[in-house]
Amino acid sequence: xxxxxxxxxxxxxxxxxxxxxxxxxxxxxxxxxxxxxxxxxxxxxxxxxxxxxxxxxxxxxxxxxxxxxxxxxxxxxxxxxxxxxxxxxxxxxxxxxxxxxxxxxxxxxxxxxxxxxxxxxxxxxxxxxxxxxxxxxxxxxxxxxxxxxxxxxxxxxxxxxxxxxxxxxxxxxxxxxxxxxxxxxxxxxxxxxxxxxxxxxxxxxxxxxxxxxxxxxxxxxxxxxxxxxxxxxxxxxxxxxxxxxxxxxxxxxxxxxxxxxxxxxxxxxxxxxxxxxxxxxxxxxxxxxxxxxxxxxxxxxxxxxxxxxxxxxxxxxxxxxxxxxxxxxxxxxxxxxxxxxxxxxxxxxxxxxxxxxxxxxxxxxxxxxxxxxxxxxxxxxxxxxxxxxxxxxxxxxxxxxxxxxxxxxxxxxxxxxxxxxxxxxxxxxxxxxxxxxxxxxxxxxxxxxxxxxxxxxxxxxxxxxxxxxxxxxxxxxxxxxxxxxxxxxxxxxxxxxxxxxxxxxxxxxxxxxxxxxxxxxxxxxxx
Amino acid sequence: xxxxxxxxxxxxxxxxxxxxxxxxxxxxxxxxxxxxxxxxxxxxxxxxxxxxxxxxxxxxxxxxxxxxxxxxxxxxxxxxxxxxxxxxxxxxxxxxxxxxxxxxxxxxxxxxxxxxxxxxxxxxxxxxxxxxxxxxxxxxxxxxxxxxxxxxxxxxxxxxxxxxxxxxxxxxxxxxxxxxxxxxxxxxxxxxxxxxxxxxxxxxxxxxxxxxxxxxxxxxxxxxxxx
Numbered sequence: 155x156x157x158x159x160x161x162x163x164x165x166x167x168x169x170x171x172x173x174x175x176x177x178x179x180x181x182x183x184x185x186x187x188x189x190x191x192x193x194x195x196x197x198x199x200x201x202x203x204x205x206x207x208x209x210x211x212x213x214x215x216x217x218x219x220x221x222x223x224x225x226x227x228x229x230x231x232x233x234x235x236x237x238x239x240x241x242x243x244x245x246x247x248x249x250x251x252x253x254x255x256x257x258x259x260x261x262x263x264x265x266x267x268x269x270x271x272x273x274x275x276x277x278x279x280x281x282x283x284x285x286x287x288x289x290x291x292x293x294x295x296x297x298x299x300x301x302x303x304x305x306x307x308x309x310x311x312x313x314x315x316x317x318x319x320x321x322x323x324x325x326x327x328x329x330x331x332x333x334x335x336x337x338x339x340x341x342x343x344x345x346x347x348x349x350x351x352x353x354x355x356x357x358x359x360x361x362x363x364x365x366x367x368x369x370x371x372x373x374x375x376x377x378x379x380x381x382x383x384x385x386x387x388x389x390x391x392x393x394x395x396x397x398x399x400x401x402x403x404x405x406x407x408x409x410x411x412x413x414x415x416x417x418x419x420x421x422x423x424x425x426x427x428x429x430x431x432x433x434x435x436x437x438x439x440x441x442x443x444x445x446x447x448x449x450x451x452x453x454x455x456x457x458x459x460x461x462x463x464x465x466x467x468x469x470x471x472x473x474x475x476x477x478x479x480x481x482x483x484x485x486x487x488x489x490x491x492x493x494x495x496x497x498x499x500x501x502x503x504x505x506x507x508x509x510x511x512x513x514x515x516x517x518x519x520x521x522x523x524x525x526x527x528x529x530x531x532x533x534x535x536x537x538x539x540x541x542x543x544x545x546x547x548x549x550x551x552x553x554x555x556x557x558x559x560x561x562x563x564x565x566x567x568x569x570x571x572x573x574x575x576x577x578x579x580x581x582x583x584x585x586x587x588x589x590x591x592x593x594x595x596x597x598x599x600x601x602x603x604x605x606x607x608x609x610x611x612x613x614x615x616x617x618x619x620x621x622x623x624x625x626x627x628x629x630x631x632x633x634x635x636x637x638x639x640x641x642x643x644x645x646x647x648x649x650x651x652x653x654x655x656x657x658x659x660x661x662x663x664x665x666x667x668x669x670x671x672x673x674x675x676x677x678x679x680x681x
Numbered sequence: 682x683x684x685x686x687x688x689x690x691x692x693x694x695x696x697x698x699x700x701x702x703x704x705x706x707x708x709x710x711x712x713x714x715x716x717x718x719x720x721x722x723x724x725x726x727x728x729x730x731x732x733x734x735x736x737x738x739x740x741x742x743x744x745x746x747x748x749x750x751x752x753x754x755x756x757x758x759x760x761x762x763x764x765x766x767x768x769x770x771x772x773x774x775x776x777x778x779x780x781x782x783x784x785x786x787x788x789x790x791x792x793x794x795x796x797x798x799x800x801x802x803x804x805x806x807x808x809x810x811x812x813x814x815x816x817x818x819x820x821x822x823x824x825x826x827x828x829x830x831x832x833x834x835x836x837x838x839x840x841x842x843x844x845x846x847x848x849x850x851x852x853x854x855x856x857x858x859x860x861x862x863x864x865x866x867x868x869x870x871x872x873x874x875x876x877x878x879x880x881x882x883x884x885x886x887x888x889x890x891x892x893x894x895x896x897x898x899x900x901x902x903x904x905x906x907x908x
Binding site: 258260261263269273274275277288313314316342353356357360567578648 | 718783863
């Protein structure tokens, strides 16, 4: 119990301190701080593993709690206001410390054969044997997110932290409430807002598969939480909603911290992260600096993971598959594109590279065509799927049949939840609009072509049953899908009615601008 | 237009009723879904403890076959030193060899695993049957060792009676109450084992994966491991 208590306290305090340093206050700090602490646990652990630094979980915990605390302490001298929100953090810490012993005794663990492999990897990492022993297949199929999440448990000889998954589940639900609360703030009165949020959360939490993820030793809940943490704060930042309690800086920090953890959470994590941040990368609601950092964070983390995989395959004398090298090359190419993010649109906060003569021609700026580019990417996924299907349709046919059995005919344990969510989302998307809705929509609607493409890439159809990969992966987009639907239904405007655009939060346009370029089609109008 | 205005006016009521209905639907389906699922995947299910490897060993025949040998080692002699005499079938593929080392460390809690050139690779040189303390079935799909067509062989662990524990009547279930992959590494003295593919047809498989304690071996055999 002591090791787990100290671990969870370090994770919680580190995450809260970091977010507080970025200006987040109020009751949202404890749940978001816990998720951020978990991100730090995974990311710092990955750094130790990749660099070959001593991998003891003690060092990880000292870093993830000590560095943010030290940063906060240094800033406290200049900003005495930083001490605000100590009460919610102290209450959150007390709740975490009270929950740990309780959650250790309920014995409600859920597992699948994958879970056991993850725990094996976690023990190797904790004992410093991963780099020398892990088979190449262990890294490529069971990436590092879940093993790193549970590594500290090995300090007491256990294989996993009993309380971290249920606490992550609670934090995810609380984050959803926070997102909905801030998003609905301007459109609904307090009474209705409370009722609608409570009902939305109840709908989500009472689903059998969502509830089963509370104690499930796998990365699906983590992925779902991270997707919510990338899209939700991104949308709030773009829409300037709830800015008093959640300053833009904190929202953007949440996005940046979630991206590397998502890359490490699943084999397809980097692709999912890329799709989740693409609307933000193309949106003029974010500064060129943030877009550059966001893209660089994704590319560096994905390239590091790929590099580590290549090194491991090489060290084991195994042939490096194209499924590793091709995405690796893509991340490196995209990394070269990071400076392009600095070329913003004239008059919309773009820095350019100083003198007007050095500016990129306006028609070359990717931010000018957000709608088109998002459509090209989403269409590209469908076209890729069509190309694979033309070559061999069996994988898609079998996968579609199995998925239908799982999600429509009840074999997957979701009941009718997913069917209703999809139907309601489709109807709501046809009838209603949100400002900047592509940020919430894109990860949800690209999920379908992505997962069926993955069926071809992994060279195997999805299967019937609750343990099928896709059936479990559906969890990744469920919280975000529910949040998107709830927002469409409550604050969405009917199609055709003009969506009011909040005032731009970009730096003011520089006086010496070249002739004004045509305005880009706003993401607000993206269907 | 009139309908639209009414819908707009009652928007929150409609959404609230919809969400309440969906929640009730979830609740209505909840228990029925749980009943169809295995216990380890149900949303609401309790176990006697939260040691997931022990639960997997107890509830999943595939896990008993795949991980039983290693967990048995970790339960009986945590912190043991393991020798794997070569050349052997495990070396046919790097993946298989790595997998065995990984499992010996992670589930078997071995303190060291050494692959050594030794004549013991051909077999233990004696019949270890009287010393077998724990055993388990083969048959789980696993990393492919050619002679087993991709299935795990049955496994057995032979202990020196002098070091204990005392042999029980049923080696297949002797570890059921105590098996685990958790807990501290054992202290000295460090027990030593050899992992051998033992040519002993059992349950349709030509060989058994045998962990035999080195104190049961001839002194010359032991020396071959150390040299």
